[in-house]
Amino acid sequence: MNTHICLSDRPEHLNRWRQAFPTGTVVATLSALSRTTGATTLVWLHAENLPQAHIDETLLEVRELFPDIRIVVLSSTPSQKEALLALNVGASGYCHAQSTPQMLQQVATVVSNGGLWIGPQLMTRVMAAAGRIFAPEPDHPGLKQLTPRENEVALAVGRGASNREVAEQLDITERTVKAHLGAIFEKLGIRDRLQLMLFLSRSGSSS
Amino acid sequence: MNTHICLSDRPEHLNRWRQAFPTGTVVATLSALSRTTGATTLVWLHAENLPQAHIDETLLEVRELFPDIRIVVLSSTPSQKEALLALNVGASGYCHAQSTPQMLQQVATVVSNGGLWIGPQLMTRVMAAAGRIFAPEPDHPGLKQLTPRENEVALAVGRGASNREVAEQLDITERTVKAHLGAIFEKLGIRDRLQLMLFLSRSGSSS
DNA sequence: TTCCTCCCTGTACTTTGGTACAATTGTTTT
DNA sequence: AAAACAATTGTACCAAAGTACAGGGAGGAA
CATH class of the missing domain: 1.10.10.10 (Winged helix-like DNA-binding domain superfamily/Winged helix DNA-binding domain)
Structure with missing residues (x-):
């Protein structure tokens, strides 16, 4: 049984998320999150109007509280830049805050099973980038x-x-x-x- | 209900996989795979002693047969290089052929829900690589x-x-x-x- | 042992790169 | 019109990079 907690600064924009996880909990502050009891399996971070620079800080604080937790970042204005930022500090997923409940559940399934969820466009770019970096290794007469x-x-x-x-x-x-x-x-x-x-x-x- | 098919050149080394997916099918050739009926949700590619160079070709052929299918590559000698190769041609997952049944099921869950499954080490490298490429963009009053x-x-x-x-x-x-x-x-x-x-x-x- | 490669260093010189100080011309902004 | 910026070039000087020539010590191969 998965327990979902969403840390959000705009709880009123979480209809979709509530639909997806009726038993989930929404909290507004980090301290509220830290008082959480029970086995949490997934923390969702919804930072709608926080400046990008603070998303990673918040995420790192959450990781300090729950070192082994998996974290998904919900963004109202998704960008690849922001996604990379989140993933670089340990997020396991990144998706649009207004995704359909089905989609959100899917993301939850993937992430809580140890997978990584990023959009297909971003995935393409990441893989291309990775390919460019790793592929050239074999040759190398130099x-x-x-x-x-x-x-x-x-x-x-x-x-x-x-x-x-x-x-x-x-x-x-x-x-x-x-x-x-x-x-x-x-x-x-x-x-x-x-x-x-x-x-x-x-x-x-x-x- | 998921249907799993494994294309393998060494069916005798698939004990773990059979345990994980008792109802799955094992085939030895591409043509056998093409004669498959029913809704296949996941194709597993087990290329134990094929040279690396042929893995991607096989994978591409599978994708021609089933354009929308998700593919996981099973390797007996996993390497990051090989993983990248597989992922670059469209694999959704890459893991050790001798992973535990639980692990394999987990991979299946992740991948069939649209996730990507690569090992944590590789994940670290890929994200680092991606970060190096995308991260510098923001600070770019340059x-x-x-x-x-x-x-x-x-x-x-x-x-x-x-x-x-x-x-x-x-x-x-x-x-x-x-x-x-x-x-x-x-x-x-x-x-x-x-x-x-x-x-x-x-x-x-x-x- | 002799030969060879690698690693290390020295003096001396030429070329290239970078900075300081200064100036001219044309365009754009205020 | 005055101020600000863009593009250009000059002389001069110092620092860094690269080359030429030369040599010594350690270690492996013939």
Whole structure:
């Protein structure tokens, strides 16, 4: 049996949600939420006119109260930007506050079973983005022919570090950094650190 | 009532799956799958010793047969790379073929309700990747506050051009390029062309 | 042992990048 | 009209990047 709690600053706009979860509870403040008893399985966050910047803060506070809880954010003005924000701080779902009761129940089912619910458009974008980042890894005639040390230097430069900074990070002389870079340039057939950055960004230098 | 069909090249390794879905059907070939009757809600793809390259092809063929079906890929040797591959061609889920029946049922619930099921580790990576791509957008008084000319210079530098090359491309003096770059650096609060490249690559100069 | 690669460093020099100070011209805003 | 901004260029200087030439130590392979 699932228990649903909705933290909302606009309870009057929750008709759909009440329909979907007649036994659910609506609270207006975090402290009310913290006084909740019983096994809550899902917390819904409805931040209608809170500025976006506060959604993630609220969400993090909820997660402090209930570390293992799954959280779905309801938005009256959904945007991919906002969705990413929510998901990045641990939300398991993000959907329109005026979704049909059926839809809301579906979201609840997915999320409470450990799934992630985001809109299909956003899903497309996320997967495309992920694909761009992970797919390029396999090929890579480039970085593989670099020695370990050269690789470190290349990655540091890829992060935008200057020769001096690389030297400090690797605890070597700036001169040595230059030596490594020279070897890198020759091996990769490029002319300078700018081309190296392009090379890296095209070759999936993720994490 | 859900109907589950599993396309597998190693039916003998599907004990767990059979436990989870006693009423499910196991088929060995695509043509057998195509002869299926009734309302199938979920197709499971178990490609144990097919090379990775063929998983996506098989998946696409299944999608041709059942355009609206949801597909979950079962892997005996799960990898994030393979997961991405599957998800990129339209799979709704990806999990270990030897997951517990409970887990498999959970995955089925999530996926058949429109959710996406990927492992928590992969989820973390995907969200991080997505965050890196989408998050920088909000704080983006960046490129918009550049003058048209500055924008051209910035883009040229983003392609790895030197000051001299930019000057030639825009038919202006190298000195002017420096002037524009100086303005760009100050407006964006960065120190040099390397940071500019990072800024650009993080600000969705994709597409 | 000898050869080779990797890693490290030095001096010196050239090229490129970035900043300071300054000025001209044209357009837009107030 | 005056002020503000955009685009352009100049001289000069300093900092950073890259290259040339050269050498030493550690470790594996022939």
